[in-house]
Amino acid sequence: MGTNFQAKPDNIERPNRPMFIDPIGDLQPQVGMMGDSWFICATLEAEDREFGILVHYIKKPTLSGTSTIAIADISTSRYLLDEAKEADYETVGQGFKVSSDNLKWSADATTMAAQGKTDAGDSFDLKLKRQGPTIAYNGTGSFPLIDNKLTTYEYGFPRMDITGIVTVDGKNYPVTGNGWFDRQWFPVADASTLASGDTRWIWISMPLSKGEVVAVWSATGKQEHSWADILHADGSHTIADVDPISENMFGIWTSSKSNINWPSGWNVTIPSVNAKLKITIDFQGQETFEGFHRIESVTHIQGTYNGEEVTGRGCGEIVGDPQIKEIY
Known part of the structure; x- marks a missing residue:
């Protein structure tokens, strides 16, 4: 392994289980990591339309972060993509703010707000509220991803209630649905596995x-x-x-x-x-x-x-x- 596993402080969600992640503390960036990633995938319904929403921010060790958003307009089979915009990250209390030309995303321990806009003018403005427990992958939040070599840390908030507006072709659609927030990072020391x-x-x-x-x-x-x-x-x-x-x-x-x-x-x-x-x-x-x-x-x-x-x-x-x- 490229990194020695070290358990995090006691976890209030599952106090009897050893964890390598802290669902709230690890909303912050990780030191010495590559592929430091914050991700939302949402499935939403309007009265007569369905949409999928992608929000993805990646922070790299020596480069500024990048943000990607997409609106999957399921009713018309269109993927409205806007990616690789330079993005800034700011720690705010227990949460964060991400700002870029295509994304404004803020979060705390239980709620999130995400506003995205493509170059073509399609957009979303969503409020998310966490429901239920964290899913800590492998039960502990850490596992070897590729051939038992790539140390991976990952957890998610799999049920987040969403309300908001999706705007496509100039029309506003009030939406509700579910979002899955995922948090993942890899050590720099294991970069050779990704580059293989x-x-x-x-x-x-x-x-x-x-x-x-x-x-x-x-x-x-x-x-x-x-x-x-x-x-x-x-x-x-x-x-x-x-x-x-x-x-x-x-x-x-x-x-x-x-x-x-x-x-x-x-x-x-x-x-x-x-x-x-x-x-x-x-x-x-x-x-x-x-x-x-x-x-x-x-x-x-x-x-x-x-x-x-x-x-x-x-x-x-x-x-x-x-x-x-x-x-x-």
Whole structure:
């Protein structure tokens, strides 16, 4: 490992469990880290429209931060992207403020406000309120992501109630919905793993209709590892094996912008909770280009969990070329 794990001070959310993250204290930047990332993916409904919202701020050790926003207009299958704007970060109390040409984002321990605007003039103005406990990945907030080499710290607020306005083509749409806030960082010492050329991953967030929250990781270096973190409705947490994600993709398409073959979704099987879930990306083209080529998409979830039918709206992220050779 590039970093020795050190437990954080006692955690008020789960005081009996050792943690490598502090859900509130770690809203602040991390010293000596690369890929220091703050991220929101939201699924929103208006009276007759659906939208997805992406908000992403990345702070690098020796460079200023960058902000990316996107509005997925699901009804018209358009991805309204504005990325790589230089952004400033300011610590405010227990929270922060991020400011750039395309994003104003503020946060404290329980609430957030995000205003984004693309160069074309489409925008959003959202209020978010945290509901329920933190999901600490791997149960502790730290795990080795790529071939047991890339030390990763990550946690999320998977249920954030959202109200606000999305403005597309000059029309305002009052919206409500759910947001998933994710916080992630990597040590600089492990940068060689990211630069090896073998690194790619898939992350899928799934708030399900029965109250469970599922986050699936599939990380590929020399070898693929696929697993799920499950935050149960009662607040307990399970880590579960997942059938290999790379073997369960469907609807492959080729991007005219990156020339990469991307999937349109995944069939996710989690044997220990008898889950068979079909995750479908709402439309093709939800692609970003800063740093790694990425898919940052809103998704529809349908299937069974513990033998019961479930649905959900979530997000899917693909970082790096998944190296799909065959179109099907």
